[in-house]
Each structure stands twice: as structure tokens, then as C-alpha cells.
Amino acid sequence: MGGTREVVRAAARPVAVTAATVAWVLGAVVNDLSGWSFTLTAVAGAVLTALAVGIPLRAEHNARVRADTAEQIAEDASARMQLVLNDTLEPLTYLIGRITDRPRWSFGREAVELQGQAKAVVLSAAAEVLGADRLRSCFFVRVEEKPVRLVPSGFQGRAEQPRTTFAEGTELGDFALGMLARREDLFCADTHATPLPGWTPGGHTYRTFIAVPVATEEREFGILTVDGLEVGDLTEADVAAVRVLARLLAVALGA
Structure with missing residues (x-):
């Protein structure tokens, strides 16, 4: 017709x-x-x-x-x-x-290795699934020692190792830990236009990023991030895919 x-x-x-x-x-x-x-x-x-x-x-x-x-x-x-x-x-x-499938009483090195493999799979997918060039995915694990911190614990994609540690008691650290506690996703279209609280100008090469909590209802494991070098490398629509990967990683880490 x-x-x-x-x-x-x-x-x-x-x-x-x-x-x-x-x-x-x-x-x-x-x-x-x-x-x-x-x-x-x-x-x-x-x-x-x-x-x-x-x-x-x-x-x-x-x-x-x-x-x-x-x-x-x-x-x-x-x-x-x-x-x-x-x-x-x-x-x-x-x-x-x-x-x-492993009995809880036998939880040991093998289970930790399997969880590490799951983290590697998620990071690799997060760096590739969105399609822009030279994306980087990072996992920041929650460390319970005082002060509570979010510490880099693996990355994939662009060869640029994450250096930021989000520590409780700092403006940026409290912001990130609060986001994790509230189970809130974050999309920053342009770090220059809308910097985070306590953000250090010029301290990062990326211009846009997504941050999603890796958590279940009862446990907080950390934050999964994906960042890009140019404004437009990531969009609001990409948050859903990162969220799915973060939820799956939480299931693996909490199993």
C-alpha cells in the first residue's frame, strides 16, 4: 500500500x-x-x-x-x-x-575466582556494548574499613587505569557513597558543564560518564562506571544497559 x-x-x-x-x-x-x-x-x-x-x-x-x-x-x-x-x-x-550451586560451607578460592571472572565479563561487556570508540568501564568496590571507601577494582576498554578513590568524609566520596546507598543511577553528559560535588577540574581525561550501583536490596558491593572521551559518546539511553550489567554483577557477587 x-x-x-x-x-x-x-x-x-x-x-x-x-x-x-x-x-x-x-x-x-x-x-x-x-x-x-x-x-x-x-x-x-x-x-x-x-x-x-x-x-x-x-x-x-x-x-x-x-x-x-x-x-x-x-x-x-x-x-x-x-x-x-x-x-x-x-x-x-x-x-x-x-x-x-556450590554449598555455602565450601565457599572458598574457587568461588572467589568465579566471581572475579564474572566481574571481568561485565566490565568487558560494559566497555563494548554501547558502541562508541575508546570507552572505559571501571568497578569501584566498597571497602568497609574506616573511612569507608570506593576503591578501583578492575577496568576494561581504554588503556587508562582509574586512580580515584571515593572516601567517606570528602565531598566527592560522600556524594558517591550516598548514590550507592540510595541505589541511584547517574548520567553526566558533560563533566565540564555539570561537574560533581568536589570534582577536581582538569583531573580527568573523560568528558562523559555513567555510574550505576552494584547492589542488592540488602548489600552494597560498589559502583560500575562507563566513561567516554567526548561529549556524546554516552547518552541517557545507555544507562539501562549499564544498569542490567550492574544488577547481574551484584547477583554474582552476592551469590
């Missing part, structure tokens, strides 16, 4: 231009124009009609091209995300199964 409408529309356009031009010519005849007056009137009518019809048609064509391009980009991004999530979910659910 849509194809039929396009055919009819394409056929109607030149007819509309021709009819409008003929109308200008007939108007010139009725007004008893001849010679150069007639020629100029007819040409002017043809040009103005072509512009009146052609400009909207060109705009429509450009809009359709942009829509097709945006749709293709969205489809490619969706397919990539689905592929990476599928590649992540299978090994991650396998690892969680192995962890939970």
Missing part, C-alpha cells in the same frame, strides 16, 4: 508542475500578452512553479534520507547491543550458576 502511494505521488508531481505552468500560460493568453511579455510571463510562471513545488519536494527527500539513515544507525546499534548482551549473558549466567 505504501509503495502504491509513493508511485501515485511521484506521478502526480510532474503533472502538478505542468498544470501550474499551463495555468500561467493561459493567464498570459487571456490577458492578451505577446512577444517578450508572453515569453517572460510563461518562463516566470514555470520557474516560480518549479520552485514552489521543487523546494518542498527536495526538503521531503532530504528528510526521508535522514530518517532512513537514522533508522539504519538505530538498527545497527540495536543489533550490536543485542549481540554483545547475548555474548555476555550466556557466560555470566553460567558463572552465576556455578557460584550458586
